[in-house]
Amino acid sequence: MTEAYENKLTQAQIEELAAHCEKAELEAYEITKITDDYPQMTYKDAFDIQWETRRRKEERGHKIVGMKMGLTSWAKMAQMGVEQPCYGFLADYFSVPEGGEIKHDELIHPKIEAELAFVLKDELKGPGVHIGDVLRATDFVMPAVEVIDSRYKDFKFDLKSVIADNSSSSRFVTGGRMADIADLDLKTIGVVMEINGEVVQTGAGAAVLGHPAASVAMLANMMADRGESLPAGSFIMIGAITAAVQVEKGDAFTVRYQGLGTLSGKFV
Ligand code: 0L1
Numbered sequence: 647m648t649e650a651y652e653n654k655l656t657q658a659q660i661e662e663l664a665a666h667c668e669k670a671e672l673e674a675y676e677i678t679k680i681t682d683d684y685p686q687m688t689y690k691d692a693f694d695i696q697w698e699t700r701r702r703k704e705e706r707g708h709k710i711v712g713m714k715m716g717l718t719s720w721a722k723m724a725q726m727g728v729e730q731p732c733y734g735f736l737a738d739y740f741s742v743p744e745g746g747e748i749k750h751d752e753l754i755h756p757k758i759e760a761e762l763a764f765v766l767k768d769e770l771k772g773p774g775v776h777i778g779d780v781l782r783a784t785d786f787v788m789p790a791v792e793v794i795d796s797r798y799k800d801f802k803f804d805l806k807s808v809i810a811d812n813s814s815s816s817r818f819v820t821g822g823r824m825a826d827i828a829d830l831d832l833k834t835i836g837v838v839m840e841i842n843g844e845v846v847q848t849g850a851g852a853a854v855l856g857h858p859a860a861s862v863a864m865l866a867n868m869m870a871d872r873g874e875s876l877p878a879g880s881f882i883m884i885g886a887i888t889a890a891v892q893v894e895k896g897d898a899f900t901v902r903y904q905g906l907g908t909l910s911g912k913f914v
Pocket residue numbers: 714715716717718726759792794795796808813814885886890
């Protein structure tokens with residue numbers, strides 16, 4: 647981000663846009679990307695909209711149960727035409743039990759991504775957090791599948807608009823086997839994604855910024871821009887190891903993780 651970390655939108659516009667994006671999420675309809683109507687929106691405005699959405703959910707009694715990094719593979723950044731990763735938050739109702747059902751009608755045009763999650767035993771506070779800090783602060787890693795669902799028409803956006811839309815967060819499934827990072831080679835850990843029994847994607851951990859822990863470090867450093875940290879106990883999804891795959895009602899998925907078991911679910 648080369649622009650100054652400052653606002654061009656008013657607080658009233660930020661609150662209005664958070665309500666607008668959240669309504670589209672809750673009622674599952676498409677909206678035009680924010681920069682079409684507010685080309686002056688800055689990165690700070692976009693994150694303020696996301697944090698206002700988070701505040702709205704907490705005010706209604708929802709718990710924030712984790713964070714996610716998005717657009718963390720070079721291939722995905724190129725595919726979506728954006729220049730750097732982003733982050734979002736995970737609310738309690740996004741969580742789907744392992745092997746569970748995901749209601750397709752509650753979403754717009756969902757896609758699934760094979761990811762890993764880190765759970766911290768110590769706080770990570772940027773700036774300056776590096777891979778070594780992340781490895782030292784990690785309690786364990788476990789498999790996670792993210793369901794992304796951009797609220798923008800045809801899943802098309804720019805980086806600022808996607809940040810304001812909570813980085814397309816909608817649902818996630820976690821389970822499988824937790825593992826100590828000392829027992830894993832995080833760069834070569836392999837995943838195989840199947841939909842309805844057919845292999846649709848394969849990947850390895852290094853697809854995420856060269857090393858999965860680099861994603862957690864980047865998140866801690868990005869959150870430091872707002873004076874925020876990742877407390878002990880944080881659950882963090884690192885971004886997609888595979889490309890995102892569109893799913894339809896009736897699709898069943900299984901993702902096999904090398905040494906970490908299997909995650910599955912079904913869209914109903
Ligand atoms: O990588 C991701 O979790 C996606 C972040 C937002 C961009 C997208 O919706 O593809």
